[in-house]
Amino acid sequence: xxxxxxFRLNNRPVSxxxxxxxxxxxxxxxxxxxxxxxxxxxxxxCGVCTVLVDNEAVRSCRYPVKDVSxxxxxxxxxxxxxxxxxxxxxAFIQHEALQCGFCTPGMILEAFSxxxxxxxxxxxxxxxxxxxxLCRCGSYPRIIDAIQTAAAELKGGTDHDGQ
Amino acid sequence: MTGNEEFPSRREFMKLLGxxxxxxxxxxxxxxxxxxxxxxxxxxxxxxxxxxRIAENGHVTCYxxxxxxxxxxTASLAQMLCEELEVPYHSVSMVxxxxxxxxxxxxxxxxxxxxxxGPALRAAGAEAREVLIQLAADHLKLPADRxxxxxxxxxxxTDRRKSVTYGSLAKGKTVELHLRKKPPLKASSSFKVxxxxxxxxxxxxxxxxxxxxxxxxxxxxxxxGKVLRPPVHGARLKSVDLSPAxxxxxxxxxxxxxxxxxxxxxxxxAAKALARxxxxxxxxxxxVNDRTIYDLLLRTDVRDNEVxxxxxxxxxxxxxxxxxxxxxxxPYVAHAATETHSALAHVEDENATLWIGTQGPxxxxxxxxxxxxxxxxxxxxxxxxxxxxxxxxxxxGQAVQAARLSKMAGCPxxxxxxxxxxxxxxxxxxxxxxxxxxxxDASNRIVLWDYHVYFAGDRSSQNIYDVPNLRTLSRGSSFxxxxxxxxxxxxxxxxxxxxxxxxxxxxxxxxxxKAGMDPIEFRLKNxxxxxxxxxxxxxxxxxxxxxxKTPSGRGFGMACLDYLGTYVAMIAAVRVDQTSGKIQAExxxxxxxxxxxxxxxxxxxxxxxxxxxxxxxCLSEEIHFSGGEIEDLDFExxxxxxxxxxxxxxxxxxxxxxxxxxxxxxPPIVGMGAVxxxxxxxxxxxxxxRLPLTPERIKAQLA
Numbered sequence: 001x002x003x004x005x006x007f008r009l010n011n012r013p014v015s016x017x018x019x020x021x022x023x024x025x026x027x028x029x030x031x032x033x034x035x036x037x038x039x040x041x042x043x044x045x046c047g048v049c050t051v052l053v054d055n056e057a058v059r060s061c062r063y064p065v066k067d068v069s070x071x072x073x074x075x076x077x078x079x080x081x082x083x084x085x086x087x088x089x090x091a092f093i094q095h096e097a098l099q100c101g102f103c104t105p106g107m108i109l110e111a112f113s114x115x116x117x118x119x120x121x122x123x124x125x126x127x128x129x130x131x132x133x134l135c136r137c138g139s140y141p142r143i144i145d146a147i148q149t150a151a152a153e154l155k156g157g158t159d160h161d162g163q
Numbered sequence: 164m165t166g167n168e169e170f171p172s173r174r175e176f177m178k179l180l181g182x183x184x185x186x187x188x189x190x191x192x193x194x195x196x197x198x199x200x201x202x203x204x205x206x207x208x209x210x211x212x213x214x215x216r217i218a219e220n221g222h223v224t225c226y227x228x229x230x231x232x233x234x235x236x237t238a239s240l241a242q243m244l245c246e247e248l249e250v251p252y253h254s255v256s257m258v259x260x261x262x263x264x265x266x267x268x269x270x271x272x273x274x275x276x277x278x279x280x281g282p283a284l285r286a287a288g289a290e291a292r293e294v295l296i297q298l299a300a301d302h303l304k305l306p307a308d309r310x311x312x313x314x315x316x317x318x319x320x321t322d323r324r325k326s327v328t329y330g331s332l333a334k335g336k337t338v339e340l341h342l343r344k345k346p347p348l349k350a351s352s353s354f355k356v357x358x359x360x361x362x363x364x365x366x367x368x369x370x371x372x373x374x375x376x377x378x379x380x381x382x383x384x385x386x387x388g389k390v391l392r393p394p395v396h397g398a399r400l401k402s403v404d405l406s407p408a409x410x411x412x413x414x415x416x417x418x419x420x421x422x423x424x425x426x427x428x429x430x431x432x433a434a435k436a437l438a439r440x441x442x443x444x445x446x447x448x449x450x451v452n453d454r455t456i457y458d459l460l461l462r463t464d465v466r467d468n469e470v471x472x473x474x475x476x477x478x479x480x481x482x483x484x485x486x487x488x489x490x491x492x493x494p495y496v497a498h499a500a501t502e503t504h505s506a507l508a509h510v511e512d513e514n515a516t517l518w519i520g521t522q523g524p525x526x527x528x529x530x531x532x533x534x535x536x537x538x539x540x541x542x543x544x545x546x547x548x549x550x551x552x553x554x555x556x557x558x559x560g561q562a563v564q565a566a567r568l569s570k571m572a573g574c575p576x577x578x579x580x581x582x583x584x585x586x587x588x589x590x591x592x593x594x595x596x597x598x599x600x601x602x603x604d605a606s607n608r609i610v611l612w613d614y615h616v617y618f619a620g621d622r623s624s625q626n627i628y629d630v631p632n633l634r635t636l637s638r639g640s641s642f643x644x645x646x647x648x649x650x651x652x653x654x655x656x657x658x659x660x661x662x663x664x665x666x667x668x669x670x671x672x673x674x675x676x677k678a679g680m681d682p683i684e685f686r687l688k689n690x691x692x693x694x695x696x697x698x699x700x701x702x703x704x705x706x707x708x709x710x711x712k713t714p715s716g717r718g719f720g721m722a723c724l725d726y727l728g729t730y731v732a733m734i735a736a737v738r739v740d741q742t743s744g745k746i747q748a749e750x751x752x753x754x755x756x757x758x759x760x761x762x763x764x765x766x767x768x769x770x771x772x773x774x775x776x777x778x779x780x781c782l783s784e785e786i787h788f789s790g791g792e793i794e795d796l797d798f799e800x801x802x803x804x805x806x807x808x809x810x811x812x813x814x815x816x817x818x819x820x821x822x823x824x825x826x827x828x829x830p831p832i833v834g835m836g837a838v839x840x841x842x843x844x845x846x847x848x849x850x851x852x853r854l855p856l857t858p859e860r861i862k863a864q865l866a
Contacts, residue, residue, distance in 0.1 A: 022429075022431055022432075023431060026429065026430055026431040029379075029430075030387075030429055030430060030431075031429075033381065034372070035372070035375070035378075035379035035381075036371070036372020036373070037372070038376075038378075038501075038502070038550070039378070039503070039579060040501055040502075040503075040582065041582040041797060041798055042581060042582055043582070043797055043798070043799065045797065045798040045799055046501065046582075046798055048501055075372065076370075076371065076372035077371070077372045077373075079371075080371055085367075085370070085371070089370040089371060092366075092370045093362070093366045093367065093370060096363070096366070096764055096765075096768055098233075098366065098369055098370070099233030099234065099235070099551075099768060099772060100232055100233025100500075100501065100502070100548070100549060100550045100551045100552075101233065101365065101366070101368075101369030101370075101374055101548065101550070102376065102500075102501040102502045102550030102551060103501050104369050104370055105372050108370065126806075127806040127807055127809075128807075130806045131805050131806045131807050132805075133805075133806070134501060134798065134803060134805065135501065136499060136500055136501045136551045136553070136776065136803060137233050137501075137551060137772050137776070138771055138772040138773070138774070138775030138776050138804065139768070139771075139772070140775060140804075140805075140806050140809045141771060141809060141812060142768070142771070143806075144806070
């Protein structure tokens with residue numbers, strides 16, 4: 001059913017008129033032209049399409065766009081402010097926690113959601129939270145290190161909630 | 164045909180790119196000097212196949228048909244170039260995989276970029292530097308031998324005020340210079356740029372979402388396409404009603420015989436429309452499945468290729484006091500790159516432009532040209548970033564689909580395969596069998612080695628041990644479809660070697676156990692290659708290995724190998740849950756001698772990557788099928804490694820400046836099957852000769 005959905009996207013109000021049952025992923029990538037959010041499996045089993053809805057990491061491939069109505073959506077494009085990288089983005093570069101980079105946006109946003117709830121997660125807690133995310137290049141150990149580095153920086157007073 | 168005819172507008176790039184100094188060079192001088200033929204039966208073009216451009220602002224760009232798929236070639240190749248050209252790292256960029264701007268290249272695979280392209284690039288850098296010094300001599304009116312190049316500036320050695328930058332030498336000129344000499348290269352020991360872990364230019368865009376992959380490219384007026392897929396390989400379309408798809412607003416159904424697609428302004432709506440089509444197929448009879456395939460491979464009668472032969476097997480058999488006979492089995496394995504195959508095609512009357520996530524942009528043109536009836540010369544392929552390749556993106560079926568739909572629709576069409584399509588159309592690592600007969604004499608020396616590999620290919624099948632009587636035979640091709648395979652197969656990271664090393668290094672452990680020897684001592688006793696001995700000792704030292712007979716109950720496994728000249732030794736420590744049969748890797752240590760290391764951190768990343776990806780084919784990855792029907796079509800049933808699988812990983816770069824740099828994209832993965840199987844045996848006394856080492860298989864033997 002065609003409907004107009006209004007929400008905040010990367011700190012700006014947007015509205016789209018479309019079939020509300022469509023997945024948020026395709027609306028972001030096509031209608032709103034934000035291609036940083038990737039398609040990986042369409043079943044929510046790889047984490048590649050992860051975005052934040054009200055600061056909670058969700059799989060946008062399984063998330064009907066009508067459900068973001070009135071909410072706050074953040075994609076990877078919205079995480080850095082005016083060219084200043086978020087501590088997670090900096091830490092991913094510093095630890096070389098990526099290779100092909102296709103899973104990276106989803107990884108970073110999941111980690112963002114984790115760090116909001118748990119500001120100094122242990123390795124085991126990171127592994128548990130990140131386990132739904134696949135990285136075929138095998139950057140997992142470096143991603144854990146990057147999240148710990150970012151956690152330390154965020155706690156160090158440079159409060160940056162990515163909005 | 165040489166590559167030359169395929170680059171007709173050979174000087175077109177100069178018009179496109181504008182003024183500057185163009186240094187054209189050839190990889191042939193280095194690689195094909197030995198008349199090296201590539202796997203694809205073609206050589207690089209002979210006059211030039213890569214070039215450098217020095218722009219008026221001094222920026223250096225290298226144009227090459229290689230592609231970046233995460234392996235870091237943008238950094239390592241740039242480093243090799245800077246080293247010899249004497250320019251700062253940040254002033255160099257690589258333009259890769261654009262068939263209009265870059266000369267022909269056979270493709271990015273086989274861990275060859277550094278090994279073969281690297282030396283040519285270094286030579287080009289060195290010769291270009293000499294040419295620049297000559298130009299500077301004319302410009303400064305000084306003898307060339309008084310000048311020295313550093314950081315993109317040429318100076319008078321005696322009067323440093325007399326200087327000229329590379330950029331100003333290029334000013335207002337469009338000069339084509341052919342590099343032909345073989346200038347002396349720097350010794351590895353005097354590297355300043357190589358050997359450093361310099362940052363990669365692609366990372367910033369990849370953490371901000373700016374990096375573009377093929378599915379991210381947008382053109383005005385483009386549509387998204389989906390093509391009807393048969394349920395089973397080899398199925399024949401009997402009848403189909405297209406009208407339900409046409410009922411979706413905005414959907415156009417396009418048909419050319421059995422090729423049926425839907426295009427729509429929205430990708431998800433194209434998929435939705437296509438899903439409404441309910442075709443009827445005539446299905447082929449399934450006469451093989453994932454359990455019976457191995458018998459079929461062994462029964463398939465094709466010619467054996469003799470890989471090596473030494474001494475006399477009869478004599479070896481007589482000398483042996485104890486003999487071993489074992490068979491090893493490895494299944495079809497999927498590439499499962501995180502990015503599914505994606506392409507955008509814009510086919511016009513006379514020309515076509517495609518953005519494809521491919522490992523072989525030049526090869527793709529031929530396939531696309533054939534499919535749409537266009538001269539490949541008129542097709543430009545641009546390669547954006549690849550979201551992983553691992554061999555799977557040498558196939559460009561998605562681009563052929565996009566090109567056909569674009570031609571029929573009369574507008575640009577993008578095709579992004581669903582995960583299901585990705586599994587279905589994948590060119591799997593082929594299922595394979597290895598049979599080995601081996602024997603030890605009374606002093607535990609290997610005196611007999613009769614090795615027969617079926618359908619994996621011969622890579623890494625050559626024995627690395629000192630064996631007087633041996634024979635290695637390889638039967639059946641590892642690439643392409645047909646033969647016994649019910650679907651296409653192809654190169655998968657470390658093709659052939661994953662099977663061959665699993666078999667050989669498992670057999671080594673079986674012999675060591677029977678001999679009552681520590682597996683490392685047994686290997687060292689039978690190795691003569693000093694370079695390999697050094698790598699084995701390096702890994703043992705890092706691990707803190709103490710000798711013990713197997714099974715020791717400790718859960719330690721080791722393997723060593725040679726992959727196209729790169730030497731690897733590794734040790735795994737595992738824990739096995741006796742009730743569930745589940746293995747968890749706890750620690751993996753890997754040592755590699757790849758010659759001089761261009762980017763150490765990049766090399767370590769490849770090592771970690773190989774170990775982690777390798778855990779998948781060791782522990783769970785296996786395509787289940789019935790005839791042409793692929794049963795694993797998603798990540799719920801086809802399980803690839805996750806965070807919770809990973810062990811502690813330690814990597815050792817064994818220094819070796821005496822040889823040329825060699826590759827490290829594939830070598831780290833190929834020993835994984837053997838170290839895990841050997842560690843399983845050491846933990847439990849259970850020997851599993853079939854991958855993957857699933858809990859069910861382990862439990863069955865523990866019982």
